[in-house]
Each structure stands twice: as C-alpha cells, then as structure tokens.
Amino acid sequence: MLKRNKGVVFLSIGCILILIACGWYVYNIVEDKNAGQYASEILNEFDEAQNEKTDKNAPIITVDGDAFCGKVIIEKLSVELPVYDEWNYTRLKSAPCRYTGSVNTNDIIIAAHNYKSHFGSLNKLIIGDKVEFIDAYGKSHLYEVCEITTLDGTAVSDMQSGGWAFTLFTCTKGGEQRVTVRCERDKTY
Amino acid sequence: MRTTLKRIFIITLTVILLCCSAFPCFAAEEKGIISVTLEDKSKNKINDVTVYLCQVAELNNNGYYPTTAFESSGISISGLINSPDESSAKSVTDYIKSNQIEVLSSASKNGKATFSDLALGIWVVFCDQDSKYTFNPYIVFLPYESGGKLYYEVSSVPKIEDSKPNEISIYVVKKWDDKNNAAKKRPDSVNIELLNGSEVVLAAKLSESNGWSHTFTGVSKDGNYSVREKAVANYKANYSGDITNGFVVTNTYNGEKLPQTGQYWWPIILIAIAGAGFIALGVYEVGVKKNAKKK
Numbered sequence: 238m239l240k241r242n243k244g245v246v247f248l249s250i251g252c253i254l255i256l257i258a259c260g261w262y263v264y265n266i267v268e269d270k271n272a273g274q275y276a277s278e279i280l281n282e283f284d285e286a287q288n289e290k291t292d293k294n295a296p297i298i299t300v301d302g303d304a305f306c307g308k309v310i311i312e313k314l315s316v317e318l319p320v321y322d323e324w325n326y327t328r329l330k331s332a333p334c335r336y337t338g339s340v341n342t343n344d345i346i347i348a349a350h351n352y353k354s355h356f357g358s359l360n361k362l363i364i365g366d367k368v369e370f371i372d373a374y375g376k377s378h379l380y381e382v383c384e385i386t387t388l389d390g391t392a393v394s395d396m397q398s399g400g401w402a403f404t405l406f407t408c409t410k411g412g413e414q415r416v417t418v419r420c421e422r423d424k425t426y
Numbered sequence: 427m428r429t430t431l432k433r434i435f436i437i438t439l440t441v442i443l444l445c446c447s448a449f450p451c452f453a454a455e456e457k458g459i460i461s462v463t464l465e466d467k468s469k470n471k472i473n474d475v476t477v478y479l480c481q482v483a484e485l486n487n488n489g490y491y492p493t494t495a496f497e498s499s500g501i502s503i504s505g506l507i508n509s510p511d512e513s514s515a516k517s518v519t520d521y522i523k524s525n526q527i528e529v530l531s532s533a534s535k536n537g538k539a540t541f542s543d544l545a546l547g548i549w550v551v552f553c554d555q556d557s558k559y560t561f562n563p564y565i566v567f568l569p570y571e572s573g574g575k576l577y578y579e580v581s582s583v584p585k586i587e588d589s590k591p592n593e594i595s596i597y598v599v600k601k602w603d604d605k606n607n608a609a610k611k612r613p614d615s616v617n618i619e620l621l622n623g624s625e626v627v628l629a630a631k632l633s634e635s636n637g638w639s640h641t642f643t644g645v646s647k648d649g650n651y652s653v654r655e656k657a658v659a660n661y662k663a664n665y666s667g668d669i670t671n672g673f674v675v676t677n678t679y680n681g682e683k684l685p686q687t688g689q690y691w692w693p694i695i696l697i698a699i700a701g702a703g704f705i706a707l708g709v710y711e712v713g714v715k716k717n718a719k720k721k
Contacts, residue, residue, distance in 0.1 A: 243711050244707075244708045244709070244710070244711030244712035244713075244714075244715060245708065245712070246708070247704045247705070247707040247708030247711055248704070248705055248708030248709065248712070249708075250701075250704045250708075251700075251701045251702065251703070251704030251705030251706075251707070251708055252701070252705065253701070254697050254698070254700050254701030254704060255697075255698060255701035255702070255705070256701075257697050257701075258694045258695075258697040258698035258701060261690075261693065261694045261697070262694050265689045265690075265691065265694070268689065269689065295650070296621070296624075296652045323662070323664060324662070324685060326685070326686075329685060329687060334685075336662065336684075336685065337657045337658070337661070337662050337663065337680075338656075338657035339654045341619065341621055341624055341626065341654050342619060342654050342655070342656045342657065344656060344657040345657075346657070348684070348685050348687050349687060350687045350688065350689070351687060351688045351689060352689070356687070372624065374623060374624050376624060388684070390683050390684050390686070391682055391683055391684070392684065393659070393660050393680050393681070393682065393683065393684055394659045394660060396684055397657055397658075397659040397660070398659060406684070406687070407687045407688065408686065408687040408688025408689075409688065410688070410691050410692065411688075411691075411692055412686065412688040412689075412690055412691075412692070415684055415687070
C-alpha cells in the first residue's frame with residue numbers, strides 16, 4: 238500500500254511541477270506579448286506628442302505624465318521603441334529607459350527588458366550595424382555598433398566606463414549577465 | 427598686611443587681564459552694524475535698490491560655525507574664510523536664492539542701507555539689479571579685524587557694473603543621494619553642461635571646493651536652457667529646477683547591481699526537468715507494485 242502511495246505521490250508532485258513550469262512559460266509569453274503591445278501604443282502616443290509638441294525646445298516629451306527623452310530605432314531587429322527619461326522597474330516593463338548619460342553629452346546608456354519586442358534580440362547585432370536615436374527635438378543621431386560584450390550584473394562601473402557615445406543593454410536569458418552593445422557616432426552619416 | 431592684600435589684588439588683576447588678552451571673547455550678546463553704500467562711478471547716490479543680508483556662519487569663542495540654514499549646504503566655511511572673494515559670495519548668494527533662505531532686506535535711501543543689531547559672524551551682502559547697474563555680492567566678517575583691532579561697525583561698498591539687460595546668470599547645484607557617500611563611490615568632480623535646446627553653450631566642473639555649485643554668467647537672455655551632466659559612474663542623474671531658481675542635479679547611487687532587465691526562463695527548465703523526474707519515478711514505483719501483485 239505504502240509503495241503504491243509512494244508512486245502516486247511522485248506522480249502527483251511531477252504533474253504539479255510540470256503545471257508550474259507550463260504556467261510560468263505561458264506567463265512569460267503573455268508578458269512578452271503585452272510588453273510589445275504596450276510599447277507600440279506608447280510609441281504611437283510618443284509620435285503624436287512629438288508632432289504636436291508646443292515647446293519645441295523642451296528636452297523631453299511627456300506622454301501620460303511620463304517623460305521620454307527620445308526613441309530608439311534598430312532597423313535590423315525591427316525595433317522602434319520610445320525611451321523613458323528615467324528608469325524604474327515599472328517603466329522597464331513597458332519600454333526601454335535611459336539608465337545614465339544623454340545623447341548631448343555623448344554617453345547615453347539605455348536599458349531594456351529582454352522581451353522579444355524590446356531588446357531580446359540585441360545579441361543578434363554585429364559590429365557595423367546601425368542604430369538610430371531620435372531625441373525629443375526630433376533630431377536624428379545615427380550610431381554604429383562597435384562592440385558587443387557581456388557584463389556581469391554587478392559591473393556597474395564597467396557599464397559606465399569606456400567613454401562610449403551610445404550603449405544598449407539587456408539581460409541574458411539567465412538573467413545574471415547583461416548583453417551590452419557599444420556604439421559610436423556613425424561618421425558616414 | 428595691607429601691602430600683601432594689595433599685591434594679591436594686583437596679581438589677580440594682571441592674570442585676569444592676561445587671560446582676556448590671550449583669549450579674545452565674543453560675548454553672545456555682542457552685536458554689530460553693517461552699512462552698504464550704493465554710489466555710481468560719479469559718486470551719485472543710488473536709491474531704492476533692495477539690499478539683502480544673510481548670515482552664513484556665526485562666531486563664538488571657538489571660531490566660525492555655519493548657521494542652521496547652511497549646515498547641509500556643502501558650502502565650506504573655512505573656504506569662505508580663506509578666500510572670501512566674489513565667486514564665493516556668488517555661490518553663497520545662489521544657494522540662498524535657490525533654497526529660499528530667510529534674509530534681511532532694506533531699500534537704499536540717500537545711497538545707503540544700514541543693518542544694525544546683527545549677530546557676529548560671516549555675512550553675505552547682495553542687492554537687486556538696478557535698471558542701470560548690477561551690484562556684485564560680497565562677504566563681510568563681523569567684527570572686521572584690521573591692524574589688530576576689531577571693528578563692530580562695518581561700512582562696505584559693493585562692486586558696481588553696468589547692467590546687461592540681455593544677459594542672465596544661471597545657477598546649478600549638485601546634490602548627492604548616496605547615504606553620505608557610504609559606498610565611497612562619489613567622484614572628486616563632475617562635469618555639467620549648459621544647453622540651449624540641444625546645443626552645448628557652457629560647461630563647468632563642480633567639486634567640493636566650489637560647494638558642488640556653479641553660476642553660468644553672461645548667458646544670453648533668449649534661449650531655452652537646461653543642464654546635463656556627463657555620466658558619473660555608479661550614479662544616475664535626475665534634473666529639476668529652472669533658470670529662475672537654478673537647476674538641481676541630484677545624483678542617486680545606482681547600487682551594486684545593474685537593473686534586472688530579464689525574464690526568468692532558466693527556472694522553467696529546471697522545474698520541468700524535476701517534474702519529469704518525479705513522474706518517471708512515480709511510474710516506476712507504480713510499475714514495481716503491479717509486478718509484485720502479479721507475482
């Protein structure tokens with residue numbers, strides 16, 4: 238009896254774990270999809286706000302009370318996303334955020350989630366690829382990918398060192414490291 | 427007996443006098459007067475200009491100590507004592523304006539504004555801009571020492587320049603949100619740029635020596651100004667303020683980790699493998715039991 242019960246208990250635990258794994262998988266997929274849809278909605282609002290911007294000299298664009306410093310376009314990855322001017326975890330769930338620096342001081346760092354619709358394919362970029370940033374004034378800044386590296390999640394100083402004009406980063410699938418794309422201004426532009 | 431008493435009295439008096447001369451005392455109730463004379467280059471008296479006074483440090487028997495309003499200002503009192511120049515006075519004035527610190531004020535009459543009954547210490551004097559003239563701020567020590575003598579009534583004259591109505595000054599101050607540099611990651615200096623739209627107009631280096639503040643002067647009145655900081659390792663910058671009240675750049679310590687920007691996928695695989703393992707074990711156990719029954 239005990240032996241048979243043991244088998245049933247094992248089967249039950251196994252089924253529960255498989256269900257948890259499936260649930261987690263579905264949650265991630267849904268979250269990813271929602272993030273893409275939400276980012277796309279914000280992008281539309283951002284574009285509208287930029288076109289209707291009354292104060293042409295303001296360094297930010299405000300959408301629903303949130304400040305955006307511009308939008309990032311990675312044509313190769315079919316990515317076009319608005320960038321929040323300041324980061325926090327709630328904002329990161331809907332769009333990339335400026336981590337530090339700015340395009341004006343040539344040291345901007347942009348962080349985004351590794352959702353497929355955000356920076357999930359960042360590791361597919363290669364040296365020489367182009368990345369565009371359109372600031373709140375509507376001015377286009379074109380960059381060229383110069384280095385793709387992986388940094389530890391604790392490499393705060395390394396992330397901000399090197400004097401790179403433009404940096405994008407996101408988590409690796411494991412979540413412990415950061416895929417980091419370093420860019421310089423495109424001189425051919 | 428009478429001679430002995432006389433001697434004791436003289437010795438006691440001498441000791442008291444020596445002590446007093448060796449350790450000058452500033453009685454708390456001692457007060458001073460600062461008068462400000464406003465005259466143009468032709469010695470014409472300038473009237474109806476508001477003159478402001480603000481006490482930066484108070485003086486007691488042990489030296490100068492910042493007043494409550496300046497305790498966390500980052501303004502170095504020893505720096506003011508060592509170089510009480512125009513730029514120090516400007517920094518203090520800008521701090522007063524941006525933090526709306528309480529000041530004394532009086533309009534000039536007959537080319538003069540007088541403030542009496544003032545506590546001893548370090549004072550900064552600044553004036554409103556006249557339509558014709560700009561009066562530079564300056565530092566006043568009360569009492570003022572000259573030739574070994576202390577003066578409790580100080581007459582002063584600010585440096586006067588012609589007003590430039592098309593120019594403005596823009597103040598910027600840096601604040602740190604890092605638990606008083608607990609992680610010891612604060613840099614020695616930071617670089618701040620003044621932007622007109624997206625164009626860099628002026629730049630300044632802020633450090634402890636200038637109280638982490640700077641005033642951009644001679645800036646054209648017409649423009650849409652903002653400030654940006656060159657990225658500081660381990661810190662993120664937040665911007666507030668405007669050209670009237672000055673800009674505040676607050677650097678918040680990023681912590682020891684970069685933002686977590688990933689969905690967790692690896693636990694799913696581990697949980698699925700564990701689940702499959704348990705199912706396999708369960709199937710095996712049930713199979714063993716069935717076989718045992720058959721036998």
